[in-house]
Amino acid sequence: MAEILAAGEAIERALALLEGGDVVAIPTETVYGLAGDASNGVAVARIFEAKGRPRFNPLIAHVADHGMAYRIAEFDPLSAKLAEAFWPGPLTLVLPQRPENGIHPLVTAGLDTVALRMPRGFGGELIARLGRPLAAPSANSSGRISGTTAQAVAADLGDRIRLVVDGGATPVGVESTILKVEDGKLRLLRPGGIAAEEIEQVAGAKLLRGAKGIEAPGMLASHYAPGASMRLNAQHIVRGEALLAFGRNRAENWRDAVAIRNLSETGDLREAAANLFAAMQALDRSGAKTIAVEPIPFDGLGEAINDRLARAAAPRDKIA
Template structure:
């Protein structure tokens, strides 16, 4: 079990938090909305650590926190409408789902393999200071166990995650107290989650209504489709050996052409999942198939299996 340290909201605390993040660790940081569980968004293993700490059951996209628009341009494409919202609401409690920039160095666990990325510029001075000190894009879902109430104070973070994360940067109580509003901006502007910025204010800035959940044209929330960004090859699960024409992806005692983890380590398997899916798809080739060895339905295994079931689901 990790000893979770409380870091003071001063230059020394910020420097220590940045060092932990650069070393691949996990730090709960304050934002104006809720505390976020931050990790280097370009480090597969660090991002997998977020899922492990939160016991998060599915690899849904994570929000990437950045300090300024110059940083956003390195990872995402700002459409004209997105630039309008950025000028009005950033930094602040607004997240925009934007087209992923080609060559962006983000872990596919952050984007869940999608061609979009969720971006936010937090307004909290400590979050801004930490982002600038560490120089990293930070993936930071709410700092609480999956399915539990979001944390708005350091003691809330410790109640759920003490011993699972490296540190909490103590910023006191969050001022907004609800998560950011999420708007899809990779097509027609659509509301994915209400939050800290009122929908009416966003619509006023855009000069048009948002598509709302339930509208036929509204994109589904990322990661919710049964068949979700599956590889070209067919996928078979719980395989102990390959059938003719299959690429076998091993785990633990089941050996294959590729492996999620030869030692049966779920953290390693999670960090490698999307990379292995792509590699296996390339090896399988047109009309080919991929077989995955069984992965335990526990801890991070639940999230891995959720993604594999989506990959194996019947295609629309």
């Protein structure tokens, strides 16, 4: 099983493993990431191996500062403006790669673009000490629920990796928002930890939705899935189901649920996002074959929450 070390005492151990081409589960502000040296093909292959991740699904390269980012990718003026406003933080930008930028082709899945993010806290310090970007998808088996605590990561991947760095529960709780600028227009590839309204205010333009195939991480039709099936926008509960609740008003027959977790009693979408994956994992452990999910608004971070729920509920034969 993986060793679990507190973030305050783990950096030297984590660095030694990364320098040796190994992978390490680390806390970020969004979810825990499974990190490996983005310039080392062996390390990147170990990420795919540990996750059981499809090789055509690209990874995010995490950087320590703007200088590192500008050495890897070409920034148009709007992307640069967004990076200045939201980095470090839960924003990923998909950008054209610079030639000979050192990022291993496995990270970008053969695309001519690269997804970049600058994390806060332990992740940023670790990258700065390493001096190279880290490829770091969510620290979970591919297609399954993302880990928001060290214990959840160890329960899922503990027999496949050597170290989990414990930084406590992640404050944002859903993955980063992914954006791409094309011909001066801003496209949302994946909703996430920064609401679309916040981005539009800084950009001074409306976001376009939709993608042309898999252009960035987290875009598979089925993803973030528990073992149980998911039933969304539930207005009533069938006996034997588990209930993922939201707010103060309950679905009809809610007392028939075998287990209940409320994402936010007060209807706070930030609290709901932070609690989402842990609540799904808890209900999955209840033994229920189906998790019924009460309706959640789409405004603000509700867009990201509903995106994750829709992917969790998608037919499992869509997981490549």
